[in-house]
Amino acid sequence: DAGVTQSPTHLIKTRGQQVTLRCSPKSGHDTVSWYQQALGQGPQFIFQYYEEEERQRGNFPDRFSGHQFPNYSSELNVNALLLGDSALYLCASSPRGGGGNIQYFGAGTRLSVL
Amino acid sequence: QKEVEQNSGPLSVPEGAIASLNCTYSDRGSQSFFWYRQYSGKSPELIMFIYSNGDKEDGRFTAQLNKASQYVSLLIRDSQPSDSATYLCAVTGGGNKLTFGTGTQLKVEL
Numbered sequence: 001d002a003g004v005t006q007s008p009t010h011l012i013k014t015r016g017q018q019v020t021l022r023c024s025p026k027s028g029h030d031t032v033s034w035y036q037q038a039l040g041q042g043p044q045f046i047f048q049y050y051e052e053e054e055r056q057r058g059n060f061p062d063r064f065s066g067h068q069f070p071n072y073s074s075e076l077n078v079n080a081l082l083l084g085d086s087a088l089y090l091c092a093s094s095p096r097g098g099g100g101n102i103q104y105f106g107a108g109t110r111l112s113v114l
Numbered sequence: 115q116k117e118v119e120q121n122s123g124p125l126s127v128p129e130g131a132i133a134s135l136n137c138t139y140s141d142r143g144s145q146s147f148f149w150y151r152q153y154s155g156k157s158p159e160l161i162m163f164i165y166s167n168g169d170k171e172d173g174r175f176t177a178q179l180n181k182a183s184q185y186v187s188l189l190i191r192d193s194q195p196s197d198s199a200t201y202l203c204a205v206t207g208g209g210n211k212l213t214f215g216t217g218t219q220l221k222v223e224l
Contacts, residue, residue, distance in 0.1 A: 033210065042118075042202055042214030043158065056209045090157055092212075100210035101146050105157045 002027070004093050004106035012112045013081050021076040021109045025093030031055075031100040032074040034066060035090040037108075043090055049074050050100060078111075086113045117141060120203050120215035128223055133190040135218050137203030140184070144205040147179055147186045148212065152200045161201075162188065193222045 005024045013019050025032050031050045035043035045058035049068035068074045072093075078085055088110050092103035119138050127133045135149075146165055150158035162177040164170045164186065170177045176189040186205075190197055200217040207213075 031210070033212070035212075040216070042204070042216050043212070045211040045213070048210055056211055058211060088157075094210070101206045101212075102148075102160070102163060103210075103212060104160055105150075108157045 004029075004091055004104055006089075006091050006106040006109050008109060009107065010110045010112075012114065014114050015081055015083060017081050017113075018077065018079045019081060019111060021078075021089050021091075021111075022073065023076070023091030023093075023106060024073045025091075026104060028096055029093035029104075030072050030096040031094040031098075032068060032072065033092045033094070033100070033103055034074070034076045035092065035105075036060075037088040037090055039087075046076065048100060055100070081113045083113050086111060116215070117213050118203055118205055118215040120201075120218045122216060123219040124221050125218055126221045126223055127193050129193060129195060131193050133193045133197065133220055133222070135188040135190075135201050135203075135220065136185060137187065137215055138185045139203075139205045139213075141205070141207055141213075142181075142184065143207050144181075144184075145208070146206040147177070148204040148206075149175075149177060149186075149188045150202040150204060150214075151197075152202055152217065154199075158202055190220075193220075195222050195224060198222050 033048040034046040037043040164177040204212040
């Protein structure tokens with residue numbers, strides 16, 4: 001049984017570019033959350049998707065947007081990349097019917113913005 | 115004041131000892147409490163969650179919650195070198211947003 005899978009594992013972009021990160025939740029999970037983790041910090045909540053809608057959002061600018069598909073997979077899009085967007089981006093999924101607060105993380109996508 | 119506070123460490127304990135990791139939180143409305151383990155260069159791994167005051171045990175791990183004092187702790191019995199990692203405390207309030215501390219680095223020494 002595959003866990004939460006994220007792609008790509010590493011990505012290098014330049015300032016001003018746009019990036020799309022992808023996440024497939026664990027089997028039996030229907031809720032996907034995205035986090036940004038800078039070096040030496042705890043993960044910061046970006047947003048959570050459930051039933052293809054953004055259910056809750058953290059303190060991130062509109063440059064960060066997302067989508068959830070009918071098969072529960074999700075994308076995170078970041079526009080107009082800044083140097084400060086360099087971080088580990090984590091996707092977490094939650095079991096169906098669980099309310100979304102128990103979250104299991106994927107391996108992450110490490111984004112470097114040059 | 116940070117929402118979730120942890121001592122960054124490193125906390126060093128000898129192999130076989132009990133490691134005690136602590137976390138305080140500022141929002142009295144916090145409802146769910148989680149401990150994640152994160153090895154260097156890896157993603158967080160859920161170890162324990164606790165909702166009610168008291169202790170919850172799972173193998174060598176015990177989570178303790180005291181809502182009146184707004185703290186949650188994690189005890190690791192019979193610590194092993196493989197337990198060396200950063201331990202992240204996280205809480206949720208009314209929604210499902212996990213608010214994390216910056217983590218405590220644990221080193222288990224031979």
